[in-house]
Amino acid sequence: MQRRTFLQGSLAGGAVAVAVGAGLLSPRSVMAAWPEGAFNAKSVQDAMSGLFGSADSTATGDIKIKAPDIAENGAVVPVSVNTSIGGTSKIAIIAEKNGQPLAASFDLGKGAQGFVSTRIKMGKTSDVIAVVEAGGKRFSARKNVKVTIGGCGG
Amino acid sequence: MAKSIRVRAKAKGDTTTVKALITHPMETGLRKNKKTGKKIPAHYIQEVTCKHNGANVMTAHWGPAVSKNPYVSIQLSGAAAGDSIELSWVDNKGGKDTTSTKVK
Numbered sequence: 143m144q145r146r147t148f149l150q151g152s153l154a155g156g157a158v159a160v161a162v163g164a165g166l167l168s169p170r171s172v173m174a175a176w177p178e179g180a181f182n183a184k185s186v187q188d189a190m191s192g193l194f195g196s197a198d199s200t201a202t203g204d205i206k207i208k209a210p211d212i213a214e215n216g217a218v219v220p221v222s223v224n225t226s227i228g229g230t231s232k233i234a235i236i237a238e239k240n241g242q243p244l245a246a247s248f249d250l251g252k253g254a255q256g257f258v259s260t261r262i263k264m265g266k267t268s269d270v271i272a273v274v275e276a277g278g279k280r281f282s283a284r285k286n287v288k289v290t291i292g293g294c295g296g
Numbered sequence: 297m298a299k300s301i302r303v304r305a306k307a308k309g310d311t312t313t314v315k316a317l318i319t320h321p322m323e324t325g326l327r328k329n330k331k332t333g334k335k336i337p338a339h340y341i342q343e344v345t346c347k348h349n350g351a352n353v354m355t356a357h358w359g360p361a362v363s364k365n366p367y368v369s370i371q372l373s374g375a376a377a378g379d380s381i382e383l384s385w386v387d388n389k390g391g392k393d394t395t396s397t398k399v400k
Contacts, residue, residue, distance in 0.1 A: 176342045181359040218363045237361060241326075245361035248370070251353040255311065258354075259369035263324070263361045 181244050186236055189244040190273065193234055194280055199273055202227070205283035207272050208259075216264040216289040223272040225256035225281075232275040233258050238284075239268030264289045301395040305381045312375035312399055314346060316368050316383050324360040339389055344368060347382040348375055375399050 180192030190197040208222035223233050233256070234247040245262040256274070264270075269284040303316040318341065325338025338360055346354040354370050375381075377399050384394035 175355075176357050181357075220367075222369075240361055242359060242361065244359055246356060246358045249355040249357075250370075251351070251355070253348055253351070253372050253374050254353045255371040255373055257369075257371040258356075259367070261363040261367050263363055 177247070180247075181242060183244060184242065186238055186243045186271065189236060189242075190234075190280075193244065193247055194232075194273070194275060196280065199280035199282040202281040202283060205272050205274055205281060207270060207283055207285040209270050209285055209287050211286075212288040212290065213264065214290050216266070216291055218261050219264050219270075219287060219289070220259070220261050221270055221272075222259035223257070223274075225272075225274045225276075227256060227274055227276045227281060230256040230274055230276045232273075234273040234275075235260070235262060236271040236273065237262060237264045237268060238271055240265050299395075300393045301383055301385070303381065303383045303395055303397050305375070305379075305397055305399040307375060307377050307399050310373050312372045312379075314370050314372065314381055314383075316346075318344075318366050318368075318385055318393075320365060320385070320387065322360065322362060322364045322366060326360075339387060341366065341385045341387045344383070344385045346370060347380075348372055349379050350382075 177193055180189050183189040183192050187197040204226050206224040213219045221235055230250055232247060232249050235245045236243045237245050246260060248258045267288045269286050271282055271284045273280055273282045300319045301316060305312055305314045320341055321339055323336050323339040327336045329336055340360040341358050344356040345352060353372055379399045380396055381399060382396040386392045
């Protein structure tokens, strides 16, 4: 029974692979596009340079970060980023004191509004930094989140 | 790996909110198996894409710091009820899944 569902699943997976291959993004180019250097970076500066090509950003009040003041469980910290900056092309979420600070980056295409929401892991109390790229410029905002139980490793 | 994604898209005025939940362990590679003391290998989603009527609207690159069974939500403008929304992910071991839904 389990074997049967597994086979059906892999068949469906194969069909998906064909669909993806026929589409705009082939899996190979998808994997190559993953910014490995930025995700493996140990500091916020290195992660920013790896992702955006520059570590500079302008602090702005036009980015709203919604995250809890105190996160009881660092393994699941809900973070929403909402920006009113026009032409937002990329939003990155960085947990400053994580071993690998960069948690996620979102490339937004035409039709997507400046909003992303997800859940991240945080090792300890630190700032969550949202970096927004719009029109070749980078803007950032930060919010402190207190973590009572860490969510990385352990 | 079929059926690992649950996705909803709801139109309200000009804004369509897409919400998705993906079932995935999101192992960081830092955790240890308590019984054997060996590290559990990293296994996490690296890329999530969202398409609206076949056009790419969002490509997310994730590291291992995204929570287990990830949740992601984005907002689109210019989408109407009945439009197709397709969501897919690829992980660091080459696993992947795709699902699609209609905007409500």
